[in-house]
Amino acid sequence: MKTLLMVDGSSYLYRAFHALPDLRNRLNEPTGAIYGVLNMLRRLHKQYHADYSACVFDAKGKTFRDAIYPEYKAHRPAMPEDLASQIPLLHACIHAMGWPLLMEDGVEADDVIGTLARRATDSQVQCVISTGDKDIAQLVSPDIQLINTMSNELLDEAGVIHKFGVTPSQIIDFLALVGDSADNIPGVEKVGPKTAAKWLKKYGNLEKLIAHAHEITGQVGENLRRSLDWLETAKTLLTIKCDVPLVLDWQDLVAQSPDTSQLAALYERLEFKSWLRELTQGQSTKAPAQNALQVKYASADSASNDCSSNYETILTESQLNDWLMRCERAELVSLDTETTSLDQMQAQLVGLSFCVEAGHAAYLPLAHTCPGVPQQLDSKWVLARMQPWLENPSKFKIGQNLKYDKHVLANYGITLRGVAHDTLLQSYVLESHLSHDLDSLAKRHLNYTTISYEELTGKGAKQIGFAQVAIDQATKYAAEDADITLRLHQSLFPQLDKTAHLADIYQTIELPLIDILFQIERNGVLLDVDQLHAYGKEVLRQLEILEQQAHATAGQAFNLNSTQQIQEILFGQLKLPVTKKTPKGAPSTDESVLQQLALDYPLPRILLEYRMLAKLKSTYIDKLPRMVNQNTGRVHTHYAQAVAVTGRLASNDPNLQNIPIKTPAGRRIREAFIAPEGWYIISADYSQIELRIMAHISQDKGLLKAFTEGRDVHRVTAAEIFGMPVEQISQEQRRYAKVINFGLIYGMSEFGLAAQLGIDRAAARNFIERYFIRYPGVADYMQRTREMAKQNGYVETVLGRRLQLSDIRSPQHNRRMGAERAAINAPMQGTAADIIKLAMIAVHNWLAQTEAQSKLIMQVHDELVLEVPENESATVMQQLPVLMENVIKLDVPLVVQTGQGRNWERAH
DNA sequence: TCCGAATGCAA
DNA sequence: TATTGCATTCGGA
Known part of the structure; x- marks a missing residue:
C-alpha cells in the first residue's frame, strides 16, 4: 500500500517562531522559524519514506469561515514582521528540498489536507498527517494517522480516544462543545474536555445531546441550552472540508530530488552551518552532535531539536562495568x-x-x-560497586534537582559528592519567573517534548508506582531524563556565563546551598508531640464552646468553616453592612471585615476567635505531629530552592516558614519546637533587613543616617512625618510610621495605606506626601526602579540577581501596576534573600571548620535557627552575629539579634 | 477525586 | 487597591 505524508506547515510556522530563540544570521535577518520548520521536514523525511508528500500552507485571503463568522480568528494579531519576512525564504527552501508545496487561495491548509486525505483513502493510499493542530484529529481513521512532530506524539484512532476521550468521528462535536480558542470559536461556558467527553459518551453525538439538553441539570445545563443555536454554526466552522476543488494529480505529490546548489546557497545565506556541511561534504543525513559551547554566533544549530538518541538498559555485570568506566572517564x-x-x-x-x-x-x-520483569542486577551489589564513584568529589555530576537524589542515596548510606551543576538552579538563576521542571525546560530550550511521568504511570487514583513500569518504557523515560539534563546544561550554562553576576550567583550561592539545605532537611527539628496533643484537646474544647455560642447567636446551626454560609447569615439574614467584596464579587467575610463588624455586633467576634483557633488546630496543632518521621522522630521540611521568583527559599511538607508568632495561642505552637536534652535552640535574625536594604539602594540621606546612628527607625520616621521631636512620639504614631515603612517596601498605594490604617484616603495621601518630602531619596528610588523595569524588562538585587517582569509593559492597567509593585519590592526582598543565603553558607562553613556539633535546623527568610549543645552555646551566640553581619558590606550596618532557649519560642 | 475560591499564617 | 510564599476547608463537577 502506498503512503501520503502531509505536513501542516502553517500550524508549525507559528509554533517554531515562538518556541525557538530569536536566531538571526549576520545580516540580522530572523531565521528561527525557517530553521524550526525545515528541521521538522528533515526529521519527517528520515522517519517516513512516503510515496507521496506535501507541505501545505494557508494562503492569504478570506475563506468561507470568515463569511459565516466574522470573528473567526479575529483575535489573532497580524503576523509579526519578523515572521512574515521569513516566509519567502522558507518556501524557497522547501521547494529546493524537493517537497511539493501547496497553497490554495481562499482555502485553509486544513481543508486542503482534508481533501487530499479523502482522495487518498478513496485511492487506497495510507495517510500520515504531521500537524500541531488538534482540529485535524477529526480526520483520523484506520487509514489516516496524525503525528505531532514537535512532541513525537502519534495519534491513531486509539490515540484520539485516549487523548480526548472521544472517537475521531466525535471530535467535531467535542470541539464545538469545548470551543477552540486558537480560532476564536467559543464553546459552551463551563464545559471543558471532561464534560464534553462525558456527554458524547452518554448520548453519542451532538444532535442527540441537543435532543436531551433538557435533562442536563445545573448551571452547565443552562449554559448548554443557551448555546444550542451557536453549536450548529460552531460545527460548520470546525468541520474540515474534504471536497475542495483542487487541480492536482498524484504525480504532483511525488517528491523531487533536492536542488543541491540552490539549497546550499540558501543554507549559506541562512547560516545553517551543519546542514550546509552535510550538503557540501556529501555526508549521511545524520547531523553531527553539536556542542553548544562552541556555537558562539547566531548559528541555528544551537537550537537543534534533533534529539537522536541511543538508550541502553543495564541488566548485566559487564554492562555495568562498561558504564562505570564511562562514568569514571567522563568530564561530567x-x-x-x-x-x-x-x-x-x-x-x-x-x-x-x-x-x-x-x-x-x-x-x-x-x-x-x-x-514479566527480567532479572535485574542485585541493588546492594550495584550500590557497593558504584559508591566510590558516587562519593568521589572530583568526579563531577550534574542533575535536575540533585538535592533530591542526594537524599535518596543518603537513604542507602551513600554521600553523593562532586555535584558540579544543577539544571534546576541554572534555569532558576537565568529565568526565575518561568517554570523549571524538566519537561518545560526541554520544551523551552531544546524544543523537545519529553515523555511525561504520567504517560508511564497514569495519574490520580489509578497511578502506579515507577517500579510497576515496564523496563523498556522506564528506560526510554529515565535515560531520556539524564540525556536531556546534560543537553540542557550545554544550552543553559553558556547563557548563564554570559552575565557575570548571574554566573556568580549560581556558582557561589545556589550551588553551595544544595549541600547546606540537604543537611538542614536531613537534620530535621524535634517536636514536643505530647505538648501539642494536650494543647489540641484544650483548643478543641474552646472550639466547641465557640461553635455553640455562634449557633445560638445566629439562631440556627451552620458550618463555621464555610465562608458561604457565613455570608448568608451575616449579610443575607442579619443584614449587616457589606464593606468589602471578594475578587469574585461575593461579600467578603475576611478578618478585616469581621473586625470592623465586631465593633457593633456579637457574632463576628465569635467567628474571629473561632477562625483563629480552627486555623491553628488544623494547620499546626494536628498536622505537625503527623509529619514526624517515624525513623528519626523529627520533622523534616523540604526547602524549595527554585520556587520564589525573588530568590527566597520556600518551605513545604510541612511549611516551617509560617509557624505562628503574633498571638499567645500561636506562640504555644512555637513552644513545641524543642531542643533535645542537653541542647539549646538558638535563633538569629536580621533586624529590619529590607528597610536597611532600601536605605542602601536608595541612598536616601535621612534613612542612611537613621540606621548608621542606630536609631529606632520607625520612631524617627514618625517624628519626620508628624513634625514632632522624636521623644514626643506616641506608640500609636510609631505604629503608623511602621505601617508606612512596610507599605513602601511593597509599593503600596494611598488606598492600601488607608485600608491598613483605617483612615481616609486623603489622610493617607497626606502621610505619603510628607514621607516623600522628608525622604526624597526614597521617592526618587521608586521612580528610578519603575523606569529601569520598563526599560530593561527586569530589576536586579544588589548582587545582580535578576527578576524578569513580563507584565511591566502590559496594556492591562492592573497587570502593569502589579508588575510595578513587584519591581519595587523584588530588589529589597531579593537582596535580603541573597544575604541570608550567604549567611547560611558562612555559618555552615564555620561550623564545619570548627568541627562543632551545632547544626542549622531552619531558615525563615531573615532568621536562622540552630540546635546547639550546651557547651557550644556561648561560642555560637557570640559568633553568629559576627558571621551574619559581615557577609556583605552595605552603606548601612546589618544588625543581627540572637536568642537562646529550650524551645523556639524562648529563643526569640 | 480533582480543582478553584476564600481565607490566613509567616517574613 | 501591598510583596513573596504554603496550606487549609468548602463545595461543585
Whole structure:
C-alpha cells in the first residue's frame, strides 16, 4: 500500500517562531522559524519514506469561515514582521528540498489536507498527517494517522480516544462543545474536555445531546441550552472540508530530488552551518552532535531539536562495568534516580540513569516489580560497586534537582559528592519567573517534548508506582531524563556565563546551598508531640464552646468553616453592612471585615476567635505531629530552592516558614519546637533587613543616617512625618510610621495605606506626601526602579540577581501596576534573600571548620535557627552575629539579634 | 477525586 | 487597591 505524508506547515510556522530563540544570521535577518520548520521536514523525511508528500500552507485571503463568522480568528494579531519576512525564504527552501508545496487561495491548509486525505483513502493510499493542530484529529481513521512532530506524539484512532476521550468521528462535536480558542470559536461556558467527553459518551453525538439538553441539570445545563443555536454554526466552522476543488494529480505529490546548489546557497545565506556541511561534504543525513559551547554566533544549530538518541538498559555485570568506566572517564556525568516516593526521606531506589554524552544514556533498573520483569542486577551489589564513584568529589555530576537524589542515596548510606551543576538552579538563576521542571525546560530550550511521568504511570487514583513500569518504557523515560539534563546544561550554562553576576550567583550561592539545605532537611527539628496533643484537646474544647455560642447567636446551626454560609447569615439574614467584596464579587467575610463588624455586633467576634483557633488546630496543632518521621522522630521540611521568583527559599511538607508568632495561642505552637536534652535552640535574625536594604539602594540621606546612628527607625520616621521631636512620639504614631515603612517596601498605594490604617484616603495621601518630602531619596528610588523595569524588562538585587517582569509593559492597567509593585519590592526582598543565603553558607562553613556539633535546623527568610549543645552555646551566640553581619558590606550596618532557649519560642 | 475560591499564617 | 510564599476547608463537577 502506498503512503501520503502531509505536513501542516502553517500550524508549525507559528509554533517554531515562538518556541525557538530569536536566531538571526549576520545580516540580522530572523531565521528561527525557517530553521524550526525545515528541521521538522528533515526529521519527517528520515522517519517516513512516503510515496507521496506535501507541505501545505494557508494562503492569504478570506475563506468561507470568515463569511459565516466574522470573528473567526479575529483575535489573532497580524503576523509579526519578523515572521512574515521569513516566509519567502522558507518556501524557497522547501521547494529546493524537493517537497511539493501547496497553497490554495481562499482555502485553509486544513481543508486542503482534508481533501487530499479523502482522495487518498478513496485511492487506497495510507495517510500520515504531521500537524500541531488538534482540529485535524477529526480526520483520523484506520487509514489516516496524525503525528505531532514537535512532541513525537502519534495519534491513531486509539490515540484520539485516549487523548480526548472521544472517537475521531466525535471530535467535531467535542470541539464545538469545548470551543477552540486558537480560532476564536467559543464553546459552551463551563464545559471543558471532561464534560464534553462525558456527554458524547452518554448520548453519542451532538444532535442527540441537543435532543436531551433538557435533562442536563445545573448551571452547565443552562449554559448548554443557551448555546444550542451557536453549536450548529460552531460545527460548520470546525468541520474540515474534504471536497475542495483542487487541480492536482498524484504525480504532483511525488517528491523531487533536492536542488543541491540552490539549497546550499540558501543554507549559506541562512547560516545553517551543519546542514550546509552535510550538503557540501556529501555526508549521511545524520547531523553531527553539536556542542553548544562552541556555537558562539547566531548559528541555528544551537537550537537543534534533533534529539537522536541511543538508550541502553543495564541488566548485566559487564554492562555495568562498561558504564562505570564511562562514568569514571567522563568530564561530567548526568545522573538521575527513579524512586518509589516523592518523600525524599522515605524514597527507595527503583533505578538509576546516567548520561555521559548527549544522546548516549543508560538506565539501570534495580527494583522493578512489573509483570514479566527480567532479572535485574542485585541493588546492594550495584550500590557497593558504584559508591566510590558516587562519593568521589572530583568526579563531577550534574542533575535536575540533585538535592533530591542526594537524599535518596543518603537513604542507602551513600554521600553523593562532586555535584558540579544543577539544571534546576541554572534555569532558576537565568529565568526565575518561568517554570523549571524538566519537561518545560526541554520544551523551552531544546524544543523537545519529553515523555511525561504520567504517560508511564497514569495519574490520580489509578497511578502506579515507577517500579510497576515496564523496563523498556522506564528506560526510554529515565535515560531520556539524564540525556536531556546534560543537553540542557550545554544550552543553559553558556547563557548563564554570559552575565557575570548571574554566573556568580549560581556558582557561589545556589550551588553551595544544595549541600547546606540537604543537611538542614536531613537534620530535621524535634517536636514536643505530647505538648501539642494536650494543647489540641484544650483548643478543641474552646472550639466547641465557640461553635455553640455562634449557633445560638445566629439562631440556627451552620458550618463555621464555610465562608458561604457565613455570608448568608451575616449579610443575607442579619443584614449587616457589606464593606468589602471578594475578587469574585461575593461579600467578603475576611478578618478585616469581621473586625470592623465586631465593633457593633456579637457574632463576628465569635467567628474571629473561632477562625483563629480552627486555623491553628488544623494547620499546626494536628498536622505537625503527623509529619514526624517515624525513623528519626523529627520533622523534616523540604526547602524549595527554585520556587520564589525573588530568590527566597520556600518551605513545604510541612511549611516551617509560617509557624505562628503574633498571638499567645500561636506562640504555644512555637513552644513545641524543642531542643533535645542537653541542647539549646538558638535563633538569629536580621533586624529590619529590607528597610536597611532600601536605605542602601536608595541612598536616601535621612534613612542612611537613621540606621548608621542606630536609631529606632520607625520612631524617627514618625517624628519626620508628624513634625514632632522624636521623644514626643506616641506608640500609636510609631505604629503608623511602621505601617508606612512596610507599605513602601511593597509599593503600596494611598488606598492600601488607608485600608491598613483605617483612615481616609486623603489622610493617607497626606502621610505619603510628607514621607516623600522628608525622604526624597526614597521617592526618587521608586521612580528610578519603575523606569529601569520598563526599560530593561527586569530589576536586579544588589548582587545582580535578576527578576524578569513580563507584565511591566502590559496594556492591562492592573497587570502593569502589579508588575510595578513587584519591581519595587523584588530588589529589597531579593537582596535580603541573597544575604541570608550567604549567611547560611558562612555559618555552615564555620561550623564545619570548627568541627562543632551545632547544626542549622531552619531558615525563615531573615532568621536562622540552630540546635546547639550546651557547651557550644556561648561560642555560637557570640559568633553568629559576627558571621551574619559581615557577609556583605552595605552603606548601612546589618544588625543581627540572637536568642537562646529550650524551645523556639524562648529563643526569640 | 480533582480543582478553584476564600481565607490566613509567616517574613 | 501591598510583596513573596504554603496550606487549609468548602463545595461543585
